[in-house]
Amino acid sequence: MAVCEAFLGYVQRRVFPGGCFFAATALEMGLRPGPVRDRVAAIQSGFSATLRTFAATALEQHELPAREDPDRLAFELHAILLAADAKFVLYDDPAVLDMARQVVYQRLGLGNGGNTSEG
Numbered sequence: 625m626a627v628c629e630a631f632l633g634y635v636q637r638r639v640f641p642g643g644c645f646f647a648a649t650a651l652e653m654g655l656r657p658g659p660v661r662d663r664v665a666a667i668q669s670g671f672s673a674t675l676r677t678f679a680a681t682a683l684e685q686h687e688l689p690a691r692e693d694p695d696r697l698a699f700e701l702h703a704i705l706l707a708a709d710a711k712f713v714l715y716d717d718p719a720v721l722d723m724a725r726q727v728v729y730q731r732l733g734l735g736n737g738g739n740t741s742e743g
Contacts, residue, residue: 627678628728631705632721635712643713646671647706675701689733697731704728 635643642648646667653661675698682688688697708724711717729735 625728625732625734627674628701628705629725632708632724635709636718636721643709644706647709648713672698672702700731701728704731 631644639645640648646664649660649664650668653664676694679688679692679694679697679701683690683692683694704724704727708721711720
């Protein structure tokens with residue numbers, strides 16, 4: 625969860641006005657062949673690989689159910705983060721990031737621990 629929280633905190637701090645620079649650039653450059661597109665694709669792949677590594681480690685340490693697929697979990701977490709980034713940028717609503725935290729916690733079987741509105 626720490627990597628997801630770090631990403632959401634980065635977006636929430638508005639490090640870049642358009643949200644995650646690499647997510648925005650991936651959409652902009654995705655259909656333009658060349659070295660910029662290739663580099664952005666490599667960065668996105670690296671982030672997905674990081675999520676997968678964390679998922680695999682959690683699985684090995686019995687922190688996730690044995691049936692969990694690290695590739696699928698990494699894909700799902702990445703999708704949640706990218707959706708939260710896009711909606712936060714579009715609506716400028718921090719509640720979107722709180723919802724993303726809740727979804728991540730629930731997906732990881734941690735209950736509703738990401739609900740920051742609870743005291």
